[in-house]
Amino acid sequence: MGARKGIDYIERLKNNPPETWIGNEKVTDPTTHPVLAPAVNSIARLYDSQWEKEKRSFMLFPSPKSGDLVGASFLVPTSKEDLAIRRMMHQDWAEQTFGMMGRSTDFMSAMLTAWYINADFFGPYADNVRNYFEYVRENDLYLTHVLIDPQVDRGKPPSEQPDEYTYLGVVKETDAGIIVRGAKMLATAGPYADEMLVWPFHLRKPTEKDYKYAISFAIPMNTPGVRLIAREPFTRSSVYDHPLASRFDELDGVVVFDDVLVPWERVFIYQDVERVNTIWKLNSNAFTGHQTAIRLQTKLQFLAGIVMKATEMVNTNQFPHVQDMIGEITTYIELIRAAVMASEATAKPNADGIYFPNVTPLYAIRNSGNRWYPRVREIIQLVIAGGLMYQPASVEVFNSPIAKDIQKYYRGATVTAEEKIKLFKVAADIAVSDFGSRHELYERFYAGDPMFLRIQTQYLGYDKQEALALVDRLLASYNIEQTSSQ
Ligand SMILES: Cc1cc2nc3c(=O)[nH]c(=O)nc-3n(C[C@H](O)[C@H](O)[C@H](O)COP(=O)(O)OP(=O)(O)OC[C@H]3O[C@@H](n4cnc5c(N)ncnc54)[C@H](O)[C@@H]3O)c2cc1C
Numbered sequence: 001m002g003a004r005k006g007i008d009y010i011e012r013l014k015n016n017p018p019e020t021w022i023g024n025e026k027v028t029d030p031t032t033h034p035v036l037a038p039a040v041n042s043i044a045r046l047y048d049s050q051w052e053k054e055k056r057s058f059m060l061f062p063s064p065k066s067g068d069l070v071g072a073s074f075l076v077p078t079s080k081e082d083l084a085i086r087r088m089m090h091q092d093w094a095e096q097t098f099g100m101m102g103r104s105t106d107f108m109s110a111m112l113t114a115w116y117i118n119a120d121f122f123g124p125y126a127d128n129v130r131n132y133f134e135y136v137r138e139n140d141l142y143l144t145h146v147l148i149d150p151q152v153d154r155g156k157p158p159s160e161q162p163d164e165y166t167y168l169g170v171v172k173e174t175d176a177g178i179i180v181r182g183a184k185m186l187a188t189a190g191p192y193a194d195e196m197l198v199w200p201f202h203l204r205k206p207t208e209k210d211y212k213y214a215i216s217f218a219i220p221m222n223t224p225g226v227r228l229i230a231r232e233p234f235t236r237s238s239v240y241d242h243p244l245a246s247r248f249d250e251l252d253g254v255v256v257f258d259d260v261l262v263p264w265e266r267v268f269i270y271q272d273v274e275r276v277n278t279i280w281k282l283n284s285n286a287f288t289g290h291q292t293a294i295r296l297q298t299k300l301q302f303l304a305g306i307v308m309k310a311t312e313m314v315n316t317n318q319f320p321h322v323q324d325m326i327g328e329i330t331t332y333i334e335l336i337r338a339a340v341m342a343s344e345a346t347a348k349p350n351a352d353g354i355y356f357p358n359v360t361p362l363y364a365i366r367n368s369g370n371r372w373y374p375r376v377r378e379i380i381q382l383v384i385a386g387g388l389m390y391q392p393a394s395v396e397v398f399n400s401p402i403a404k405d406i407q408k409y410y411r412g413a414t415v416t417a418e419e420k421i422k423l424f425k426v427a428a429d430i431a432v433s434d435f436g437s438r439h440e441l442y443e444r445f446y447a448g449d450p451m452f453l454r455i456q457t458q459y460l461g462y463d464k465q466e467a468l469a470l471v472d473r474l475l476a477s478y479n480i481e482q483t484s485s486q
Helices: 006-015 037-049 053-059 080-096 106-117 119-139 208-213 273-277 284-313 320-345 359-388 395-399 403-409 417-431 434-445 450-460 465-476
Strands: 020-022 025-027 060-062 069-071 143-146 169-173 177-184 195-198 216-220 226-230 253-263 267-269
Touching (some): 080 320, 106 195, 106 284, 216 253, 284 359, 320 359, 403 417
Parallel strands (some): 020 226
Antiparallel strands (some): 060 069
16 A cells, blocks of 8 residues: 555544543544544645655655555665655654644654664564564554553552553463553554554563563554543634644543453564563664654744744844743754754664664753753743733634724734734643643653653763763873872
8 A cells, every 4th residue: 555645544544443532422433523633634634745746755765565655754764865864754744733743653653663673672573573564664554652551559560550450461362362451551642543552661670570561562543442541632623712722632541451352463572571671772762762853843943933923023022031032942943953963964874784863862852852842831931921811712802892902902013913813822822721731741751751761861871981081081191199280
């Protein structure tokens, strides 16, 4: 089949809907459900855009297996030019969604690409990983992933939770596969994804006692026994009043596995604590970090643009501290741009001639972005201030007897009330709505706990040689007898 169009994605989803519960309502068709259809349509537009003539050179490439054109986020890079193609693809999708869809499907394709390249890591299940990557690429599937365990008792390991199957674990083996039971969080986009990739990530390292929870696999979202419990949706119907929440709310949910059969060919890690604890060896953060940095750059550019425009409309952009804070945002943007370029420029081929983006500058962005985004949202609040709260409740106000009040009191220095309210509603969607709060939480946590992530990658796992060598060179240049400067 190869790369899909939006209609292919929608049709498959319509025919294979995940079992999603929003409160006491079971969703029967995510493609028409008022809460889910807007996000589904946003994803469908991304799929369509792959086929736009002027984009094909960086959106599609011929599959080495079938010859069909497939998506560039599955491209195994054998040169720095290939890395640039991947960047252009990620950037285009990020720009189309203003960076607001963290789990557009290129995120999971990026992860799977690393798994495919380093498939030997999976030992006896390596071919399963290779075959799965090819299956996803050839059918251009939309994946979600679930790594985290339900937040029940973080003080205890998986094997000591209140119920043996609070965390997802193996119940038994059959000839056809393994039966799993338990729950996982948080499947962002799960209610409208085709498949899910499961692997465990615990802050507390599992030990041999936790073997039955040390599993990884992938299954279709509509596999019997799988159900998704969604959080409260933030989708809003009015595009004018909620320009972002009306299109880009990526619904998250907890996935319950009620004695689910995972076929053997879809098992990637099986009761293997050692592999679960060393999964970082796949270096998938090099590819996902490339995608997430590019997306964050776009998102911050979008936010910077909103602040620039809003402050211009009311002339607060003449005040130095406002200019300084906008300058703070553009500083972050340029640091991300530099890191992405550095990750490509300093990429080195592995023994098979395959290029991973250099993960070191990308980690620096991941470990900063989770702090920068909340700060940028704070800047919007500080700079636009009460402007975020004095917008009328609904666009309908323009068709009401008080329309004249709106024209008079809601105009800007040189713009009409219509122009100003339109822009300030975008700012409010980011800075003060429930949708906007979820985005702040997402940027803080989507890659894991910010503190442990930084400890692991910027201190424990950081190459300290250069820093230490400088100090050692200075210390070696004098001794205890040297009390004066000759
Ligand atoms: C909007 C959103 C979308 C997400 N989407 C996805 C997704 O698509 N797929 C997915 O798999 N996950 C997703 N996540 C989950 C995300 O990976 C986790 O939120 C993140 O890893 C932190 O885990 P937690 O939320 O369980 O917090 P916890 O691990 O429960 O942490 C809560 C607090 O307790 C502390 N703590 C917990 N355990 C320990 C310990 N052992 N030692 C010391 N301190 C500890 C933490 O530092 C933190 O301060 C999403 C999260 C959000 C907010």
